[in-house]
Amino acid sequence: MSTLSTEKLVFECETGNYHTFCPISCVAWLYQKIEDSFFLVIGTKTCGYFLQNALGVMIFAEPRYAMAELEEGDIAAQLNDYKELKRLCLQIKQDRNPSVIFWIGTCTTEIIKMDLEGIAPGLEKEIGIPIVVARANGLDYAFTQGEDTVLAAMVQRCPSSDTQPPRRVDKAQETFVENLFKWSRQLTKPTPTVSKQHPPLVLFGSLPGPVVTQLTRELQKQGIHVAGWLPAQRYSELPKLGKDVYVCGVNPYLSRTATTLIRRHKCTLISAPFPIGPDGTRAWVEKICKVFDITPIGLEEREASIWAGLEDYLELVRGKSVFFMGDNLLEISLARFLIRCGMIVYEVGIPYMDRRFQCEELALLEQTCRDMDVPMPRIVEKPDNYHQVQRIREFQPDLAITGMAHANPLEARGINTKWSVEFTFAQIHGFTNARDILELVTRPLRRNHSLRDLGWTYLVKNNEGVTSNLDNV
Amino acid sequence: MKLCYWMYAGPAHIGTLRVASSFKNVHAIMHAPLGDDYFNVMRSMLERERDFTPVTASIVDRHVLARGSQEKVVDNITRKDKEDQPDLILLTPTCTSSILQEDLPNFVNRAAMETSADVLLADVNHYRVNELQAADRTFEQVVRFYVDKQQGTSIPKTVRPSVNILGMFTLGFHNQHDTRELRRLLNDVGIDVNMVIPEGCSVHALKNVPKAWVNIVPYREVGLMAAEYLQTVWDMPYTRTIPMGLVDIAAFIRELFDKLKAVQGAHRELAESALLSDAAVTTYIDQQTRFVSQSAWFSRSIDCQNLTGKKVVVFGDATHAAAMTKILAREMGVRVVCAGTYCKHEGNWFREQVVNYCDEILVTEDHTQVGDLIARVEPAAIFGTQMERHIGKRLDIPCGVISAPVHIQNFPLGFRPFLGYEGTNQIADLVYNSFTLGMEDHLLEIFGGHDTKEVISKSLSSLDGLVWSPDGLAELQKVPGFVRAKIKRNTEKFAKANGFSEITVDVMYAAKEAAGA
Numbered sequence: 001m002s003t004l005s006t007e008k009l010v011f012e013c014e015t016g017n018y019h020t021f022c023p024i025s026c027v028a029w030l031y032q033k034i035e036d037s038f039f040l041v042i043g044t045k046t047c048g049y050f051l052q053n054a055l056g057v058m059i060f061a062e063p064r065y066a067m068a069e070l071e072e073g074d075i076a077a078q079l080n081d082y083k084e085l086k087r088l089c090l091q092i093k094q095d096r097n098p099s100v101i102f103w104i105g106t107c108t109t110e111i112i113k114m115d116l117e118g119i120a121p122g123l124e125k126e127i128g129i130p131i132v133v134a135r136a137n138g139l140d141y142a143f144t145q146g147e148d149t150v151l152a153a154m155v156q157r158c159p160s161s162d163t164q165p166p167r168r169v170d171k172a173q174e175t176f177v178e179n180l181f182k183w184s185r186q187l188t189k190p191t192p193t194v195s196k197q198h199p200p201l202v203l204f205g206s207l208p209g210p211v212v213t214q215l216t217r218e219l220q221k222q223g224i225h226v227a228g229w230l231p232a233q234r235y236s237e238l239p240k241l242g243k244d245v246y247v248c249g250v251n252p253y254l255s256r257t258a259t260t261l262i263r264r265h266k267c268t269l270i271s272a273p274f275p276i277g278p279d280g281t282r283a284w285v286e287k288i289c290k291v292f293d294i295t296p297i298g299l300e301e302r303e304a305s306i307w308a309g310l311e312d313y314l315e316l317v318r319g320k321s322v323f324f325m326g327d328n329l330l331e332i333s334l335a336r337f338l339i340r341c342g343m344i345v346y347e348v349g350i351p352y353m354d355r356r357f358q359c360e361e362l363a364l365l366e367q368t369c370r371d372m373d374v375p376m377p378r379i380v381e382k383p384d385n386y387h388q389v390q391r392i393r394e395f396q397p398d399l400a401i402t403g404m405a406h407a408n409p410l411e412a413r414g415i416n417t418k419w420s421v422e423f424t425f426a427q428i429h430g431f432t433n434a435r436d437i438l439e440l441v442t443r444p445l446r447r448n449h450s451l452r453d454l455g456w457t458y459l460v461k462n463n464e465g466v467t468s469n470l471d472n473v
Numbered sequence: 474m475k476l477c478y479w480m481y482a483g484p485a486h487i488g489t490l491r492v493a494s495s496f497k498n499v500h501a502i503m504h505a506p507l508g509d510d511y512f513n514v515m516r517s518m519l520e521r522e523r524d525f526t527p528v529t530a531s532i533v534d535r536h537v538l539a540r541g542s543q544e545k546v547v548d549n550i551t552r553k554d555k556e557d558q559p560d561l562i563l564l565t566p567t568c569t570s571s572i573l574q575e576d577l578p579n580f581v582n583r584a585a586m587e588t589s590a591d592v593l594l595a596d597v598n599h600y601r602v603n604e605l606q607a608a609d610r611t612f613e614q615v616v617r618f619y620v621d622k623q624q625g626t627s628i629p630k631t632v633r634p635s636v637n638i639l640g641m642f643t644l645g646f647h648n649q650h651d652t653r654e655l656r657r658l659l660n661d662v663g664i665d666v667n668m669v670i671p672e673g674c675s676v677h678a679l680k681n682v683p684k685a686w687v688n689i690v691p692y693r694e695v696g697l698m699a700a701e702y703l704q705t706v707w708d709m710p711y712t713r714t715i716p717m718g719l720v721d722i723a724a725f726i727r728e729l730f731d732k733l734k735a736v737q738g739a740h741r742e743l744a745e746s747a748l749l750s751d752a753a754v755t756t757y758i759d760q761q762t763r764f765v766s767q768s769a770w771f772s773r774s775i776d777c778q779n780l781t782g783k784k785v786v787v788f789g790d791a792t793h794a795a796a797m798t799k800i801l802a803r804e805m806g807v808r809v810v811c812a813g814t815y816c817k818h819e820g821n822w823f824r825e826q827v828v829n830y831c832d833e834i835l836v837t838e839d840h841t842q843v844g845d846l847i848a849r850v851e852p853a854a855i856f857g858t859q860m861e862r863h864i865g866k867r868l869d870i871p872c873g874v875i876s877a878p879v880h881i882q883n884f885p886l887g888f889r890p891f892l893g894y895e896g897t898n899q900i901a902d903l904v905y906n907s908f909t910l911g912m913e914d915h916l917l918e919i920f921g922g923h924d925t926k927e928v929i930s931k932s933l934s935s936l937d938g939l940v941w942s943p944d945g946l947a948e949l950q951k952v953p954g955f956v957r958a959k960i961k962r963n964t965e966k967f968a969k970a971n972g973f974s975e976i977t978v979d980v981m982y983a984a985k986e987a988a989g990a
Binding site: 016017019020021022023024042044045046048049050052053054063066067068069070071072074075079084085087088091092107108110111112137138139140141142143208209210213214217305306309386389403404405406407408409412431432435459460 | 474475476477478479480483484486487505506507508509510511513514515517518521522523524525526529530532533534535538549556567568569571572573599600601603948951952978979982985986987
C-alpha cells in the first residue's frame with residue numbers, strides 16, 4: 001500500500017469537511033455521570049434539534065438538561081441576557097433543585113459574543129447555585145472535546161490542596177465542608193494493599209461508575225491510592241488539587257483539561273498511553289507505577305491472561321484491515337489496540353491531534369506496529385469525508401469505523417462498518433472491558449459472515465465501479 | 474429566551490435539506506459549523522437510505538468568524554460541482570449564517586459563473602420559519618426557478634387527464650406509502666400521474682410540470698406555496714382536500730374531477746371522452762367505500778360499537794391531526810375531547826377543519842401543555858406524535874402515532890399508507906389496536922392480573938449458599954437494569970465453578986474477564 005509507511009508515523013491534515021457530533025452532545029453522558037447537576041445549553045433550535053434526535057429516548061426520561069432557546073430578540077440584543085438567564089435558572093432551581101448548573105455555550109453565543117463567563121458569577125451569587133460555564137461549540141471543537149471543555153471549567157472549581165479553599169457561594173461552602181467529612185471517612189477506611197506512601201493521584205475523565213471502580217481497584221492492586229476523580233459522581237465531591245497532586249488522564253481527548261490542571265493548579269501530569277485495551281491498560285498502570293517509583297506486580301501475567309481470554313475474538317480479526325474515518329478522538333488508542341490484536345490499520349482519521357498530550361500513546365502505537373511487523377498507518381487530522389470515501393473504495397478495507405451518516409451507504413456498497421459513536425458510549429477502559437471493544441469491532445464481521453453466501457452484499461443500483469468486496473475474500 | 478426540552482418542528486434548514494435531498498441529483502451545501510450536518514445521520518438512519526445523503530457543510534470555524542468565509546463557500550460549491558456533477562446546488566443558510574450576515578447571494582452569483590450546475594440560495598430565515606414552512610418555501614423556490622424558465626412558451630397539456638402530486642419528500646411521515654397508494658387510486662379512476670415532486674424527481678424534468686391538468690397537494694404543510702404559484706402563473710388548479718378517511722377521500726375525488734372537468738372545458742384540444750362520467754365516479758367511490766375498504770364496515774361492526782363515546786385526545790401536524798379528528802368523530806363515533814396541532818401557522822385552517830368535531834382546540838408548540846391537558850382529561854387513548862406516546866407511557870394511556878416527529882419504527886418496511894382507501898384500513902387497525910390494548914389493561918387491573926399465585930423468586934438459578942458481599946452487591950446495583958440479571962447469573966455460575974463462597978467486586982470482575990461474560 002503506497003500510503004503506508006514502515007519507518008514512522010505519517011501525519012497529514014485535510015480540509016476538515018467531515019461528519020462528527022456537535023460537542024454539546026457531551027451533556028448526554030455528563031448529566032448522567034454528575035448526578036446532582038443540570039445542563040443548560042444556550043443555543044438555537046438547531047442545537048435543540050440535534051440533542052433531541054441524537055439522544056433519542058433519553059429526552060423522555062425527564063432529563064436534567066434543557067435548551068435555553070435564543071430568540072430573535074436575544075440575537076438583536078433587545079433582551080437583557082442576564083435577566084433572561086436569571087429567569088430560566090430560577091425556574092430550573094425551583095423545578096429540579098440541582099447542586100450545580102452548567103451553562104453550555106454554543107456557536108451562537110460565540111458569534112453574538114454573549115459574555116457567559118461574565119454573567120455567571122453575579123447570577124451565581126444571586127440564586128445561590130454554582131454556575132459553571134463551558135464553551136462546547138462546533139466552531140472550535142468536535143464531539144468528545146465537549147467533555148474536555150466542561151472538565152476544564154470544572155478544574156477551576158476544584159478546591160486547592162495547599163492553600164485555603166477559594167471563596168465560594170454559601171451553598172457550595174456547606175457541601176464542601178460536608179465533603180471534608182466524607183473525605184476523612186474515606187481515608188480511615190482500610191485500604192488493604194497500600195504499602196508505600198505516594199503523593200495524591202487524581203484521575204480525570206468521565207467514565208461510568210463500574211469502570212471507575214475497575215480502574216481504581218486496578219491501581220489499588222499496585223498499592224496506588226486514587227485520591228479523587230474528575231468528575232466524581234456528584235458535583236459536591238470535586239477532588240482537591242494543588243502543587244503536590246499528580247494527575248493522569250483516562251481519555252485521549254482531554255488535552256485542555258490537562259493543560260488547565262497544570263497551569264491553574266500546578267499539578268504534575270503523568271503522561272501515559274490510555275487504558276484502552278489490555279496493552280494500553282498495562283502501559284497506563286506501569287507508567288503511573290514508574291512515576292511513583294513502585295515496581296508493578298503481576299501485570300504481565302494479568303495482561304497475558306486477558307489476551308488468552310480474547311482468543312475466540314482474535315481469531316476473527318487477525319489479518320483483517322481497518323479504516324478509521326475519525327470523529328471522536330479515541331482513534332489512536334483504538335488503532336493501537338487493534339494492531340496489537342493482529343489487524344492492519346490503513347488510515348486513522350482524527351478530528352484533532354494533540355501530539356503532546358497523546359505522545360505516549362503515539363509512541364506505543366509506533367512500537368506496536370514494529371512489534372507486530374505491520375506498516376504504520378497514516379494519521380489524517382481534520383479529514384475530508386469525500387476523499388476518505390474514495391480511499392475506502394480503493395482500499396476495500398474489511399472494516400470501516402465511521403459515523404452513522406456514512407454507515408448505511410457504505411454497507412450498501414459491501415463495506416463492513418462499525419458505528420464509531422458506540423465506542424464513546426460503551427465501556428472500553430481497563431483489562432475487564434477489552435472484550436467489549438472486540439465485541440463491537442467483530443459484530444459486523446460476525447453478522448456479515450453469516451450472510452456472506454447469500455449473494456446480496458452489494459445493494460445499490462447504479463454500479464459505481466465497485467464489485468462486491470466479499471466475493472474475493 | 475425560552476426554556477425548552479423538546480420541539481415538535483425542527484429548525485428551518487432541516488426543511489430545506491429535506492426538499493433538496495428528495496430531488497434527484499441536487500446537492501445542498503450548508504453554511505454551518507462542524508456538527509450541524511446531523512441531517513445526514515437522520516436520513517441515513519431513519520430512512521435507512523442506501524446512498525450518501527447529498528448534503529455537505531461549508532464549515533464555519535474560528536477563521537471564518539474572524540475573516541468571513543471569503544473563498545471558502547465558493548470553493549466548496551465549485552468543488553462539489555466537479556465531484557458529483559449535480560444539476561442544482563442549493564446553498565443552505567443555518568442559524569449561524571443568519572447571524573453572521575455574510576453576503577451569501579454574492580457567493581452564489583460568483584459560484585454560478587464557474588459551475589455547470591445551477592446554484593441557488595435557499596430563501597429561508599432561521600428565526601422566522603420552522604422546518605415545515607422552510608420546506609414549503611424551498612419547494613416553491615426550486616419549482617419556480619425551473620418552471621419560470623418556460624415563461625412565454627405555451628406548454629401543451631397531456632392528452633389523457635393527468636396530475637402532479639406535490640409535497641412527497643424524504644423523512645415525511647409515511648410519505649412513500651402514501652405516494653404509492655395515491656398512484657393506485659388515480660390509476661383506478663383513469664388519471665395519469667404526470668410527476669411526483671420532489672421525491673425522486675429530476676429538476677430538469679420540472680419543465681414538464683405545467684403539462685399536468687391539476688396539482689394535488691396531499692398535505693397541508695408542504696406544497697401549498699408551489700401550488701399557489703402554479704395556479705397564479707400557470708393557471709393550474711389544485712386540490713385542497715386531504716384524501717384521508719372515507720368521507721374526505723370521496724370529497725377529494727369529487728373535487729379532483731370537478732377541477733379536471735374545468736381544465737377540459739378551458740382547453741379545446743382535450744378530448745371530451747377522456748374523463749370518467751359522474752356516474753362512474755360515484756359508483757367507484759361507493760364500491761371502494763362499502764366493499765374494498767374495510768373501514769366503513771368496521772365502523773358499523775359491533776367491535777366499533779364498543780368505541781362509542783370513548784374519550785380521546787388528538788395531537789400532531791395540521792394535516793394528520795385534523796384528518797384523524799374527523800375520522801374518529803365522524804366515522805367511528807369516538808369522542809375527541811381535544812384536537813390540537815403544533816403547526817401554529819396553520820392554526821386558523823386547523824380550527825376551521827375540526828371545530829365541529831371536538832370539544833376543545835389546542836394550538837401550541839409546548840409539549841408540557843399537551844401533557845398537562847392529557848393528564849387533566851384522562852382520555853382512553855391518545856393519537857399523537859412520539860412525544861405523546863411517551864406522555865401516554867407515563868400516564869398509562871395507550872397511544873397511536875399519527876404524525877411526525879417520529880422515530881425509526883415509524884418508517885416501516887411494510888406497506889402502511891395513511892392516505893387513500895388502504896390508508897383507511899391502516900387507520901382503523903391503529904385506532905382499534907390502541908383501544909383494545911387499553912381495555913385489556915383495564916380488565917387485568919380489575920381482576921388482579923393473570924397470575925393468581927405470588928412468584929417467590931424471579932431468578933432461575935438457585936444460590937446454593939453463595940453470599941454477595943455488600944460491596945459486590947453495591948457494584949451489581951450500578952450495572953444497568955436490563956443486563957443486571959444476566960451478569961448476576963454469570964457471576965454466580967463463575968463463583969460456583971471456582972469455589973468462591975462470597976461474591977465480592979473482585980469475583981464479579983474476574984467472572985467478566987474469564988471470557989464469554
